[in-house]
Amino acid sequence: MTEPVLRVEVSCPAWVEDFVDWERRYGSDQDRMRLAVELSRENVEHETGGPFGAAIFEVGTGRLVSVGVNSVVRLDNSTLHGEIVAFMTAQRRLGSFTLAGAGMRAHELFTSCEPCAMCLGAALWSGVTRIVYGASGDDVRAVGFEEGPVFPQSHDYLTSRGVSLEGGLLRDDAKRVLERYRERQGTLYNRVPGVI
Amino acid sequence: MTEPVLRVEVSCPAWVEDFVDWERRYGSDQDRMRLAVELSRENVEHETGGPFGAAIFEVGTGRLVSVGVNSVVRLDNSTLHGEIVAFMTAQRRLGSFTLAGAGMRAHELFTSCEPCAMCLGAALWSGVTRIVYGASGDDVRAVGFEEGPVFPQSHDYLTSRGVSLEGGLLRDDAKRVLERYRERQGTLYNRVPGVI
Numbered sequence: 001m002t003e004p005v006l007r008v009e010v011s012c013p014a015w016v017e018d019f020v021d022w023e024r025r026y027g028s029d030q031d032r033m034r035l036a037v038e039l040s041r042e043n044v045e046h047e048t049g050g051p052f053g054a055a056i057f058e059v060g061t062g063r064l065v066s067v068g069v070n071s072v073v074r075l076d077n078s079t080l081h082g083e084i085v086a087f088m089t090a091q092r093r094l095g096s097f098t099l100a101g102a103g104m105r106a107h108e109l110f111t112s113c114e115p116c117a118m119c120l121g122a123a124l125w126s127g128v129t130r131i132v133y134g135a136s137g138d139d140v141r142a143v144g145f146e147e148g149p150v151f152p153q154s155h156d157y158l159t160s161r162g163v164s165l166e167g168g169l170l171r172d173d174a175k176r177v178l179e180r181y182r183e184r185q186g187t188l189y190n191r192v193p194g195v196i
Numbered sequence: 197m198t199e200p201v202l203r204v205e206v207s208c209p210a211w212v213e214d215f216v217d218w219e220r221r222y223g224s225d226q227d228r229m230r231l232a233v234e235l236s237r238e239n240v241e242h243e244t245g246g247p248f249g250a251a252i253f254e255v256g257t258g259r260l261v262s263v264g265v266n267s268v269v270r271l272d273n274s275t276l277h278g279e280i281v282a283f284m285t286a287q288r289r290l291g292s293f294t295l296a297g298a299g300m301r302a303h304e305l306f307t308s309c310e311p312c313a314m315c316l317g318a319a320l321w322s323g324v325t326r327i328v329y330g331a332s333g334d335d336v337r338a339v340g341f342e343e344g345p346v347f348p349q350s351h352d353y354l355t356s357r358g359v360s361l362e363g364g365l366l367r368d369d370a371k372r373v374l375e376r377y378r379e380r381q382g383t384l385y386n387r388v389p390g391v392i
Contacts, residue, residue: 004261006213077283079321089203117313118313125274148317
């Protein structure tokens, strides 16, 4: 075992810098979800991680605040789902541990697939007030990934705390990326022993 | 809004380096939990974050692999609960996105308080096979924090996936740290509007 480290660097793959147009305004839910799904697809094609992409926008302006792609395998870090990377970089950019700070505009998360248990909890702490996802948890499980302890009441819990959830936007596009990952035999990291 | 950043650094506060004895073997559950609770207490006393500490050990040898303290406010990052910092630094140290990799010893998480929804999901993906916590979710809520969508079946879910959970070890010590944080009027970050 190497010496203990108390420092970890989290970063997006280099292609993200060129791929993302930070000046663009994303005027519709479709535009916003298309970005999340494109990020998931590019992550698979570049072989930089799992088939999951996410983006955070300012509500109203359509301004892009941050993006995230799954980075578990690339960075040897099971916490770095696309959503987590997006939350971290959004808060870093805004210099705030919440995206719902005093005087801030509201923020929304678009993510190519239904958030797992970790990301659902993280979304609540992040300060986003709306979550929109493409493919469902069942779609994710169908290609061999897990979602963890997410139940119908988990979504109800977020709703009761002022965070809305909507699924199924560009679901077929998001599913195609999941299937592409399976075809390419991408790593099913954090697969739970005995499942599937 | 500043330029987008695609890089975030996660680190423990400087005092951790001096505080932790990496050579020591932690022979009992009490020893291991004492470290987690001491980390939570030091984090409050140094004013470097919330009243939560965690540590990851190799099962059998009692070797300390990593530690984490809540770093939400210090690093402007709502995902950096003590457990998440501990998972990240353990995986970084071992160069593996799972602590249950082929040929590895098993690993266990000791955390001063019951994991929130995010950390429970993260624990499942981390590869630890045992979670031991001190203070309960109710103890955490009693000082004004939230736990998110955690239900009895959330724990059952982890158990069914081979991750055991045990609570209440050194609970009174862990609770005293929570109360100390409240006395000092520490920030209740990510407090959900309208709750308490």
